[in-house]
Amino acid sequence: MKAMLQCMSHTPLKGYFDPSPDVVGEVADLVNAVREEVACFDPEVIYLFAPDHYNGVFLDLMPQFCIGMGATSVGDYMTPDGPLDVPRQLAERCAEAVIDCGIDLAFSYRMQVDHGFAQALVEMTGALDRYPVIPIMINAVAPPLVSFKRARQLGEALGRFAGHEHERVLFIGSGGLSHNPPIPAIATASDPVVIERLIAGRHPTPEARDARQKRTIAAARAFAAGDGGLHALSPEWDRAFMRQVQARDWSAIDAYRNDEVSKAAGASTHEAKTWVAAAAAMEAACAQGWKAEARYYRPIPEWVAGFGALSGYSHEGPSKSRGGAAPAGRLQCQSKQDRKGTSDESA
Numbered sequence: 001m002k003a004m005l006q007c008m009s010h011t012p013l014k015g016y017f018d019p020s021p022d023v024v025g026e027v028a029d030l031v032n033a034v035r036e037e038v039a040c041f042d043p044e045v046i047y048l049f050a051p052d053h054y055n056g057v058f059l060d061l062m063p064q065f066c067i068g069m070g071a072t073s074v075g076d077y078m079t080p081d082g083p084l085d086v087p088r089q090l091a092e093r094c095a096e097a098v099i100d101c102g103i104d105l106a107f108s109y110r111m112q113v114d115h116g117f118a119q120a121l122v123e124m125t126g127a128l129d130r131y132p133v134i135p136i137m138i139n140a141v142a143p144p145l146v147s148f149k150r151a152r153q154l155g156e157a158l159g160r161f162a163g164h165e166h167e168r169v170l171f172i173g174s175g176g177l178s179h180n181p182p183i184p185a186i187a188t189a190s191d192p193v194v195i196e197r198l199i200a201g202r203h204p205t206p207e208a209r210d211a212r213q214k215r216t217i218a219a220a221r222a223f224a225a226g227d228g229g230l231h232a233l234s235p236e237w238d239r240a241f242m243r244q245v246q247a248r249d250w251s252a253i254d255a256y257r258n259d260e261v262s263k264a265a266g267a268s269t270h271e272a273k274t275w276v277a278a279a280a281a282m283e284a285a286c287a288q289g290w291k292a293e294a295r296y297y298r299p300i301p302e303w304v305a306g307f308g309a310l311s312g313y314s315h316e317g318p319s320k321s322r323g324g325a326a327p328a329g330r331l332q333c334q335s336k337q338d339r340k341g342t343s344d345e346s347a
């Protein structure tokens with residue numbers, strides 16, 4: 001069994017309000033390098049952990065974790081709309097295995113996903129449906145939220161299943177790190193229109209979606225200009241977190257407390273649980289035989305994102321059932337040398 005892990009921050013502000021060209025180029029190099037690695041790896045299936053931002057799931061029925069047995073991208077910001085290629089029977093068996101491990105995973109036969117999923121798929125694979133993908137939503141916006149520990153346990157249960165199931169599996173965590181985009185909360189919303197949208201905002205009119213996106217872009221401009229209002233990015237939190245994931249320091253990860261995380265690094269930092277779940281899945285699928293590599297970090301206020309990337313690779317070993325080594329080209333595809341371009345001064 002071979003497994004790959006790709007964790008990366010997402011931000012729909014790309015292309016709407018950009019940092020300096022050298023930073024844009026640096027992140028583009030990173031994304032291109034990851035996409036090449038994934039293409040070389042040629043996963044038979046992807047397990048994608050990502051949050052939703054009140055585009056697919058709402059407060060009329062908010063799951064903490066939800067697996068899609070079928071899923072469609074809503075096409076918010078610049079992401080494409082349309083179906084993901086979800087292998088339904090595999091997703092069903094995965095759900096059964098995870099639930100059997102004591103994780104009460106919700107499921108949907110018509111899950112709607114937003115840029116949290118779509119941006120990762122498009123950037124890392126080129127399209128929504130390039131590879132079969134099993135989407136797993138982790139609630140990161142609607143308190144009460146699950147703990148970091150619980151996200152780790154979800155990943156562990158899923159990884160145990162995936163490790164037995166596949167020859168080449170890719171785990172993706174899409175989200176984080178420290179940030180606080182202007183996503184309304186039911187606890188503080190007073191406008192009845194906003195409250196209704198939080199509770200049951202499916203299928204907004206194009207005008208309503210556009211208005212919301214324009215507000216996010218305006219907030220990003222204000223944030224980058226130093227106006228208060230949004231919680232500051234927290235490179236210290238981000239670097240410590242990335243070090244812990246790279247070291248697979250699960251006890252440190254389990255020890256995070258939701259209220260402290262929000263206070264230290266911003267309300268949307270809970271998206272980092274997608275990294276925890278994906279890395280824990282990697283750990284279980286590889287029976288700990290893998291290596292993690294924090295490869296990029298930079299706080300990018302224009303994108304309202306502590307922007308990080310971390311990859312993981314299972315130790316090379318003979319293929320379980322197909323015998324012999326992988327085709328030569330696959331192993332040579334992406335050397336460490338090639339990936340050096342996007343240097344990381346931190347983690």
Ligand SMILES: O=C(O)CCc1cccc(O)c1O
Binds near residue numbers: 012013
């Ligand atoms: O409009 C939204 O739903 C929030 C958009 C958004 C902005 C910055 C970083 C993110 O991770 C993110 O999701």
Ligand SMILES: [Fe+2]
Binds near residue numbers: 010053116
């Ligand atoms: Fe997000």
